[in-house]
Amino acid sequence: MNIEFPDKMQFLFDAARYKILYGGRGGAKSWGIARALLVLGAMDPLRVLCAREIQKSIQESVHQLLKDQIDALGLNEFYEVLQTEIRGRNGTLFIFAGLKHNVDNIKSKEGIDIAWVEEAANVSKTSWDKLIPTIRKPGSEIWVSFNPELDSDETYKRFVLSPPTGAKVEKLNWSDNPWFPEVLQQEMEDLKQRDHDAYLTVWEGHCKQVLDGAIYANEIRAATEQGRIGRVPYVPGVPVHTFWDLGRADKTSIWFIQVVGFEFRVVDYYENRGYALDHYLGILQGRGYVYGEDHLPHDAQNEQLGAKRTIEQQMRDIGRKVSIVPKIGVADGINAARTVFGRCWFDEEKTADGLTCLRRYRYDVDPDTQQYSKNPLHDEASHGADAFRYFAVAMEEPKTAKKKKAALVRAGGWMGA
Ligand SMILES: Nc1ncnc2c1ncn2[C@@H]1O[C@H](COP(=O)(O)OP(=O)(O)O)[C@@H](O)[C@H]1O
Ligand SMILES: [Mg+2]
Numbered sequence: 001m002n003i004e005f006p007d008k009m010q011f012l013f014d015a016a017r018y019k020i021l022y023g024g025r026g027g028a029k030s031w032g033i034a035r036a037l038l039v040l041g042a043m044d045p046l047r048v049l050c051a052r053e054i055q056k057s058i059q060e061s062v063h064q065l066l067k068d069q070i071d072a073l074g075l076n077e078f079y080e081v082l083q084t085e086i087r088g089r090n091g092t093l094f095i096f097a098g099l100k101h102n103v104d105n106i107k108s109k110e111g112i113d114i115a116w117v118e119e120a121a122n123v124s125k126t127s128w129d130k131l132i133p134t135i136r137k138p139g140s141e142i143w144v145s146f147n148p149e150l151d152s153d154e155t156y157k158r159f160v161l162s163p164p165t166g167a168k169v170e171k172l173n174w175s176d177n178p179w180f181p182e183v184l185q186q187e188m189e190d191l192k193q194r195d196h197d198a199y200l201t202v203w204e205g206h207c208k209q210v211l212d213g214a215i216y217a218n219e220i221r222a223a224t225e226q227g228r229i230g231r232v233p234y235v236p237g238v239p240v241h242t243f244w245d246l247g248r249a250d251k252t253s254i255w256f257i258q259v260v261g262f263e264f265r266v267v268d269y270y271e272n273r274g275y276a277l278d279h280y281l282g283i284l285q286g287r288g289y290v291y292g293e294d295h296l297p298h299d300a301q302n303e304q305l306g307a308k309r310t311i312e313q314q315m316r317d318i319g320r321k322v323s324i325v326p327k328i329g330v331a332d333g334i335n336a337a338r339t340v341f342g343r344c345w346f347d348e349e350k351t352a353d354g355l356t357c358l359r360r361y362r363y364d365v366d367p368d369t370q371q372y373s374k375n376p377l378h379d380e381a382s383h384g385a386d387a388f389r390y391f392a393v394a395m396e397e398p399k400t401a402k403k404k405k406a407a408l409v410r411a412g413g414w415m416g417a
Pocket of ligand 1: 004005024025026027028029030031032035177179180181
């Protein structure tokens with residue numbers, strides 16, 4: 001086989017635990033990696049896990065890309081493309097998975113030689129922390145490709161700002177791609193004319209400080225500048241209050257917050273999907289905190305998370321102190337969040353995925369008009385941000401209760417509403 005690769009990609013054929021390719025669109029990252037893996041898999045039997053943060057169906061994976069490259073390379077005789085796998089005649093196997101929701105269930109992950117995480121910009125800290133130890137076969141490698149977005153994103157921090165020892169890290173842009181196609185060239189020129197900042201991000205691979213339409217941009221900036229994102233350990237003996245969002249399809253987000261004087265110590269955060277309530281109660285137990293109140297959204301009064309009784313009933317049954325957060329509009333909730341934000345101290349490690357939600361919570365932007373919608377975008381980030389909004393609303397109750405609570409908070413003895 002005589003297949004060409006851009007110079008900056010030659011390192012894909014040298015051994016290294018981490019191989020990172022990042023940069024703007026059209027840098028030949030996806031094609032190059034797909035081709036390199038197919039070539040390597042034809043030379044030796046390899047188990048390759050192709051992963052991304054969210055993969056709800058095989059259509060969202062690189063399955064199709066690999067299939068096209070098998071055709072382009074004339075490897076159809078060698079590779080058999082099945083519905084959810086690709087098999088080589090020598091035993092090479094490509095499998096596909098989403099990190100956030102099915103990494104626990106990946107068959108045969110013990111024996112993986114190469115894990116390729118594509119579109120990795122928004123892979124969460126939890127997903128990396130879960131994936132990396134499972135890729136443990138001697139000589140196994142982790143390949144990562146992405147277009148950077150925020151310089152605060154976990155993937156960018158972990159692999160570009162402070163990469164692991166021995167990691168090979170290369171930035172590739174369109175200008176490194178000898179086959180950069182005409183159509184993309186035109187799109188690039190157009191965006192360069194229309195919106196230079198967007199051009200720098202999309203095509204030159206520059207990071208942004210904040211996403212367009214980011215709702216808490218100022219609050220996050222202030223928290224960073226004032227050093228309120230850092231090490232915020234649990235204070236023993238002070239109750240931890242939890243604030244929940246129960247999303248559709250069993251997506252659940254939980255903030256863990258202590259009230260100490262006027263400070264809200266945001267000590268922990270957890271999110272997951274596809275589990276019944278027991279799972280989340282197990283997480284609470286496992287954290288080993290002393291708990292105050294569990295603040296649930298009003299839908300806890302009818303949501304069931306896979307059980308006969310409502311969430312509220314199930315939690316009361318096991319003796320937890322439950323409070324239902326008043327139902328107020330999203331805009332008012334966002335205002336409430338802005339009000340409490342300045343008093344929040346976030347643990348950078350334990351709340352990393354929650355902070356990502358707050359940074360990415362944004363108004364929808366129309367790509368043509370650049371106008372913002374009045375409503376937040378409903379996406380992966382919005383659940384964690386919703387739970388944070390409930391926290392803020394729970395802190396802002398009717399006047400008398402509020403006064404009473406303020407007095408209790410000042411006295412350091414607040415235990416919930
Ligand atoms: N090895 C290659 N041979 C021919 N064309 C290529 C090759 N690699 C990339 N290209 C062309 O460049 C385009 C962009 O490559 P792609 O891998 O999608 O970039 P990225 O993933 O960096 O955005 C592809 O659609 C294809 O037209
Ligand atoms: Mg790509």
